[in-house]
Amino acid sequence: MSRNQTNRRVDEIRAKSSELENHLIDEYSSGRLSRRDFVRRGTVLGMSLSAVGFLASACGTGKKTGTTGGGGGTAVQAGGKEVQVRAGGTLKLGMSPGPSTEIDPIKVADEGGLGIMSQTAEFLSWSDSKLHLQPRLAESWKPNADGSVWTFKIRQGVKFHDGTPMTAEDVAASINALSDPKGGSNALSTFAGVLSKDSAKATDASTVTFELDAPNGNFPYLLSSDNYNAIIVPKDLSGKWEKTFPGTGPWKLDRYTPNSGVSYVKNPDYWDKSRIPKLDSQQVKFYPKEQAQILALQSGDVDVLIHFSPTGGKALLNDPKITVIELRSSVHREVHMRNDKKPFDDKRVRQAMALAVDRNALVQGLFAGKADLGNDSPFAPVFPSTDKSVPQRQQDLEKAKALMQQAGVSNVSLTLNTWDGFELGDLAQLLQNDAAKIGIKLKPNITDAGTYYGDAVFGKSPWLDSVMGITDYGHRGVPNVFLNAPLQSKGVWNAAHFHNPTYDGLVKEYTAALDIGAQRTAAKKIQELLLDESPILYPYFYFFLTGTKKNVGNVEVSAMGHYDITKAGFTTGA
Amino acid sequence: MARFIAKRLALGLITLFLLSVLVFCMANVLPGNVGRRVLGPFASPTAVAALNHQLGTDQPVLKQYWNQMKGYVHGDMGRSVSTRQPISEVLWPALGHSAKLAVLAFLIVVPLSILGGVVAALKEGSVRDRVITVGGLSATAIPDFVWAVVLLIVLSLGLGIFPSTAAWPDGSGILTQIKYLLLPAFCLVFVLFGYIARMARAGTIEALDADYTRTAVIKGLPQRTVLWRHVLRNSLLPTIAVVATQVGYLMGGLVVIELIFNYQGIGQMIFRAATQKDFPALEAAVLVVGVVFLVSTLVADVLYSVLNPRVRLGSADS
Numbered sequence: 001m002s003r004n005q006t007n008r009r010v011d012e013i014r015a016k017s018s019e020l021e022n023h024l025i026d027e028y029s030s031g032r033l034s035r036r037d038f039v040r041r042g043t044v045l046g047m048s049l050s051a052v053g054f055l056a057s058a059c060g061t062g063k064k065t066g067t068t069g070g071g072g073g074t075a076v077q078a079g080g081k082e083v084q085v086r087a088g089g090t091l092k093l094g095m096s097p098g099p100s101t102e103i104d105p106i107k108v109a110d111e112g113g114l115g116i117m118s119q120t121a122e123f124l125s126w127s128d129s130k131l132h133l134q135p136r137l138a139e140s141w142k143p144n145a146d147g148s149v150w151t152f153k154i155r156q157g158v159k160f161h162d163g164t165p166m167t168a169e170d171v172a173a174s175i176n177a178l179s180d181p182k183g184g185s186n187a188l189s190t191f192a193g194v195l196s197k198d199s200a201k202a203t204d205a206s207t208v209t210f211e212l213d214a215p216n217g218n219f220p221y222l223l224s225s226d227n228y229n230a231i232i233v234p235k236d237l238s239g240k241w242e243k244t245f246p247g248t249g250p251w252k253l254d255r256y257t258p259n260s261g262v263s264y265v266k267n268p269d270y271w272d273k274s275r276i277p278k279l280d281s282q283q284v285k286f287y288p289k290e291q292a293q294i295l296a297l298q299s300g301d302v303d304v305l306i307h308f309s310p311t312g313g314k315a316l317l318n319d320p321k322i323t324v325i326e327l328r329s330s331v332h333r334e335v336h337m338r339n340d341k342k343p344f345d346d347k348r349v350r351q352a353m354a355l356a357v358d359r360n361a362l363v364q365g366l367f368a369g370k371a372d373l374g375n376d377s378p379f380a381p382v383f384p385s386t387d388k389s390v391p392q393r394q395q396d397l398e399k400a401k402a403l404m405q406q407a408g409v410s411n412v413s414l415t416l417n418t419w420d421g422f423e424l425g426d427l428a429q430l431l432q433n434d435a436a437k438i439g440i441k442l443k444p445n446i447t448d449a450g451t452y453y454g455d456a457v458f459g460k461s462p463w464l465d466s467v468m469g470i471t472d473y474g475h476r477g478v479p480n481v482f483l484n485a486p487l488q489s490k491g492v493w494n495a496a497h498f499h500n501p502t503y504d505g506l507v508k509e510y511t512a513a514l515d516i517g518a519q520r521t522a523a524k525k526i527q528e529l530l531l532d533e534s535p536i537l538y539p540y541f542y543f544f545l546t547g548t549k550k551n552v553g554n555v556e557v558s559a560m561g562h563y564d565i566t567k568a569g570f571t572t573g574a
Numbered sequence: 575m576a577r578f579i580a581k582r583l584a585l586g587l588i589t590l591f592l593l594s595v596l597v598f599c600m601a602n603v604l605p606g607n608v609g610r611r612v613l614g615p616f617a618s619p620t621a622v623a624a625l626n627h628q629l630g631t632d633q634p635v636l637k638q639y640w641n642q643m644k645g646y647v648h649g650d651m652g653r654s655v656s657t658r659q660p661i662s663e664v665l666w667p668a669l670g671h672s673a674k675l676a677v678l679a680f681l682i683v684v685p686l687s688i689l690g691g692v693v694a695a696l697k698e699g700s701v702r703d704r705v706i707t708v709g710g711l712s713a714t715a716i717p718d719f720v721w722a723v724v725l726l727i728v729l730s731l732g733l734g735i736f737p738s739t740a741a742w743p744d745g746s747g748i749l750t751q752i753k754y755l756l757l758p759a760f761c762l763v764f765v766l767f768g769y770i771a772r773m774a775r776a777g778t779i780e781a782l783d784a785d786y787t788r789t790a791v792i793k794g795l796p797q798r799t800v801l802w803r804h805v806l807r808n809s810l811l812p813t814i815a816v817v818a819t820q821v822g823y824l825m826g827g828l829v830v831i832e833l834i835f836n837y838q839g840i841g842q843m844i845f846r847a848a849t850q851k852d853f854p855a856l857e858a859a860v861l862v863v864g865v866v867f868l869v870s871t872l873v874a875d876v877l878y879s880v881l882n883p884r885v886r887l888g889s890a891d892s
Contacts, residue, residue: 100850101612102658107625109614184609184625188618240658258657258664259846260741260838285741285836288846292739292836299730299738450851453615455607456622463615485616493616 006058013051020143020514021045027517029059036130037384041516043133044220046141083553085569090281091552093563094293094302098259098286103242105231106177109186111474111561114228115306116262116284118562120161121231121247124152124171125224127477129327129558131382133224137166137232137248147215147514152208152223158248158271160234166248168202173235175200175210175223187229189492190222190481217514218478225562226477250277250566261285278569297322297547304555305547306563310367311423316547317368323552326370327544329475329559330380333427334486335537336495338467343414343440348407350534354393355400356434359539365430366423367542374538377530378482379523382541382559384516385479387524393531400438413441417462418470419452427470427539442468457492464495471495475544475559483507483526486536498535575879579872586868590861597860598639601853607631608655611851629655642854651858656850661858664843669825669862672839675740676824678755679762684817687767688810691774692801695809698779707775710768719830721761726834729757740835758835762828766820773816777809784808811882818874826863 014022024045028038035056042052099112105121108114124138141152158166178187179195199211212219223230234246245253248271251264262284266277285302287293290312296302298319308316316322337344337353344350354376363371372381375393379386404410416431418424428444435442447462452469454461463469471493476482485493489504506529510522530536544559554567609626610617626632630641645652651661687710694706713721730738742754781787782805790800829841840859847856 100846101656104658107613109612109617181620182624184613184621184628186613186617186621188621189616192618242658255744258659285739287836288842289833289836292834295726295731295738296836299734301738448849449615450611450849453610456610456615456617457619492618 010055010058013055017047018045018142018145020145020147021047023515025055025059027515028055033516034384037516040130040132040384044218045143046220048140049134082567084572085278085553085567086572087278087569088280089570090283091279091304091565091568091570092302093282093284093304093306093565094287094296095284095306096287096290096293096308098261098288102240102258103245103256105174105229105233105241106183106185106187108228111307112286115561115563116256117231117245118225118249119251119264119282120245120249120253121233122249123223123225123227123230124232125220126564127221127224127226127558127560129556131384131477133220137171138223141220143217143219143514147217147219147512148212150210150212150219152210154206154208155271156206159269160246160248161244161252161267162246164234166232166234168204168206168208170235171208171232172200172202174232175208175230178229185229187227189485190227194219194222215512215514217512217519218480221478224477225558226560228560250275251282254281259286259288275566277566279565282565297549300549303549303552304565306557307561308545308547309422310370310542310545311426313545313547314368316545317370321550323548323550325546325548325555325557327546327557327559328372328380328382328541329544330378330382330473330477330479330482330541331475331544331559332374332378332380332473332538332541333424334471334473334495335431335539336469336471336486337535337537338495338497339499339533339535340497341467343407343409343412344467346407346409347533348403349409351532352400352403352407352438353435353440354534354537355396355403356438356440357431357537357539358395358434359393360395362427362430363540363542366426367540370545371540371542374540375527375531376534376536376538377527378479378487378538379527380479380541383479385510385519385523387520387527390524390527390531395434397437404438404440410439411441412439413443414468415445415466416442416468416470417445417447417452417466419449420446421449422472424470424472431470464493466495469495475561477560480511483510487530496535498533500529500533500535503529503533575876579876582868582872582875586865586872589868590864593864594643594857594861597857598635598853601848601851601856602635608851608853612656631655638853642857646861652854654847654852654855656847656852656855661855664855665840665858665862668838668840668843668859671837672825672828672841674751675755675758675762675828675837675839676821678752679759679766679824680817682759683763683766683770686763687770688774688813690767691771691776691813692778692806692809694771695775695778695782703775706771707768710771712768713764714766714768716764718761718765718828719834721764722758722831722834725757725760738835740832740837758828758831758837761831762824769820770813770816773813774809777812778805781805781809807881811878814877814881815874818870818877821870822863822867825866826860 024041027033039052039056095112095115097112099116100110103113103117105117108117122136124136125133126136128134137155138152139155141150143150154168154171160166176198177183178185179191179197181188193213194216196213200208202208233241250267250270252267254263254265256262263281265281270276293305294308294313294315297305317324337350339345359373363369373392416428418428425446428446432442432444453463458464463471485491487498488507489499506522506526510519510526513519513522546557548555551571553571556564607626608629608631609622612625613622642652653660690706694703697703726738730736736757737754740754740758742751787800787804790804826840828839829845832839832842840863844859847859
């Protein structure tokens with residue numbers, strides 16, 4: 001393509017693009033946005049992948065700020081290099097701990113449940129391993145000028161497994177079921193302040209519009225695979241979803257045995273011919289204890305572990321027979337310090353505690369290095385909106401001791417509450433050692449999850465009431481949830497009892513920002529404010545790890561816990 | 575005898591009732607509520623309240639208990655509040671799994687440990703005796719889950735002889751099932767061998783010392799006949815009692831073994847129900863284990879009296 005032709009094509013795309021999209025293109029061509037972030041934001045706003053890919057090479061400044069680089073549209077290809085696999089066969093997968101409750105799309109709240117649900121059923125879009133949105137049951141989507149109304153075009157000619165066509169009405173009904181406060185839906189906290197009951201409307205056979213409670217630049221993420229519950233099911237779903245797992249996906253349910261396992265066969269009539277599974281079938285086995293699944297992979301009883309923890313699966317990291325797939329994520333721990341209770345009502349004590357922690361040692365000791373350092377804000381390095389110019393907080397015992405002295409606090413004893421899951425107990429002990437160095441005596445109180453979370457409302461929960469505690473947060477594709485509930489003055493998970501109107505205002509600014517430049521400006525202010533106030537310690541964001549045998553290729557996962565094995569299979573010659 | 579059994583069964587019913595009350599109280603002391611457990615700590619309170627209402631777990635506890643008991647009388651165990659499956663669909667297969675493992679473990683350990691005990695007793699104080707008693711005791715002192723990990727690492731990961739799980743593939747035949755069950759069964763064998771062998775040894779030593787044995791030897795019976803007819807028959811009586819008390823352990827107490835080997839037995843079901851605060855499932859599983867306990871001790875007592883006419887059941891209100 002000559003320079004002229006290129007410019008003409010750019011003009012054509014620009015002419016067809018909305019104000020928001022043009023703004024995004026401006027941001028990118030001026031160099032304020034990396035190629036990677038441009039692609040990601042473009043897909044969120046509903047621009048087609050081919051257009052985004054073309055613009056990425058045509059309008060780029062040549063600076064490769066992102067990690068994907070490369071030419072043409074390849075930047076949007078998810079996952080690693082595709083390898084040759086032979087068709088057919090059955091892949092055996094291990095899942096720990098597996099779904100613990102009934103598989104009801106509205107209520108599923110655990111990684112196991114969503115992992116097995118998204119084999120037979122699909123979302124409007126797929127948030128891939130690089131946090132790009134790929135269209136699935138929605139062909140495209142567009143916001144209005146301020147991002148308060150979003151219009152989704154629904155793919156036509158898609159059929160549910162029983163042969164009935166999937167329509168815009170199915171989409172509207174599936175999403176409305178999630179926003180109905182009477183349904184016991186698990187998505188209610190995600191949709192709070194964003195989407196109210198019955199605000200999804202099928203305006204014609206192929207269009208659904210969503211009228212939001214407030215403008216939201218990240219709305220498509222809330223309907224993507226990032227939202228556990230937003231799978232599209234038949235509108236007249238009678239009886240239980242669990243019986244047949246009805247959906248439109250590339251796999252059909254073969255047999256589901258609660259607490260034991262599930263098996264699927266490929267759906268030869270799947271609408272996207274390029275994603276019809278290469279394998280004939282897959283069998284997933286559930287392991288209530290992680291150690292059992294690690295052994296199962298090592299001894300060859302399963303071919304793939306969808307997710308294992310760096311703590312439990314250290315043995316796999318150096319096993320020559322195992323391939324480990326690493327994915328950066330926003331999975332993290334929040335060590336809250338009650339801002340309204342002694343001794344943490346003085347921010348110097350909170351800062352001292354944060355400075356006492358040796359984050360590098362935590363990442364090495366707990367995760368064998370498979371984690372990013374946290375900088376005491378929920379802006380994980382994986383989020384494009386995170387401003388990486390904010391200096392990383394490191395251990396500084398001298399400064400911490402000085403701050404303690406200034407605050408006039410010495411020899412305090414405190415209980416550090418948490419529960420006996422993941423690496424939480426070990427983290428509590430390491431924090432205890434670090435805190436002792438500056439004269440804070442921590443006494444870890446490690447209970448079961450039910451005791452720690454209690455009723456999960458203020459006044460009836462050690463999590464929300466204790467002076468200090470460690471809480472586990474799973475992965476999200478965007479930081480919005482992390483910024484709201486645990487930190488806003490009125491946040492329902494505000495265990496730190498952090499009340500800061502400036503912060504609340506900044507979050508509003510961040511949420512309403514539709515382009516990445518504005519988001520990053522707000523993010524920087526939030527990061528600096530939180531670093532100074534230190535209401536919560538964010539020691540690290542650890543990686544999502546998947547293990548496969550050497551003869552298995554093309555397994556793709558997302559840090560949410562979804563797995564996609566439509567392209568996977570056994571490598572040739574094995 | 576019939577009166578004895580009837581009386582024991584009546585007492586058993588009272589025991590089960592008390593057990594059900596106890597489990598119910600404990601389940602309600604556990605923190606958190608069902609809706610919260612199902613939806614997780616981050617779900618909104620509205621959603622939790624709505625789910626609790628759907629499940630009926632927002633009703634007064636006594637009413638929940640009453641509903642559960644009413645169901646039992648009608649032969650209905652109700653549904654699990656976490657997975658919404660009928661409990662009978664989970665409980666009976668789990669019980670079957672536990673029974674399979676228990677039977678296999680017994681088939682190996684009972685003959686082995688009785689043989690060990692008798693062999694040790696015949697040469698009391700010898701090296702052979704010491705090896706069997708000290709070895710058996712040491713093996714018993716090591717918890718079952720430690721054996722599980724050791725055996726897994728050596729026999730499954732290291733030598734690759736056995737599968738690392740006890741969950742056999744769907745549709746496996748009996749021989750494959752046994753292959754999958756051998757490793758967990760070995761763990762139980764190690765734990766039980768020392769115990770049962772000691773009982774057998776003590777019983778044998780006592781029987782060897784008894785007057786009737788001396789009489790039998792003096793009247794010139796061959797050693798083999800003395801052993802089979804007089805010594806063994808008497809020495810095994812206490813062993814039977816010990817074996818019977820282990821049935822309860824094997825049928826409900828193998829939580830950790832079942833978790834390590836990912837085996838869907840009743841121990842794992844109880845563990846899951848307790849962590850999920852799934853009261854109907856917990857209550858049903860514990861009651862079934864209670865019945866197994868009661869029946870196995872009753873059978874042991876009856877067997878004891880059949881083998882030993884000196885124990886007259888019923889007549890002396892034993």
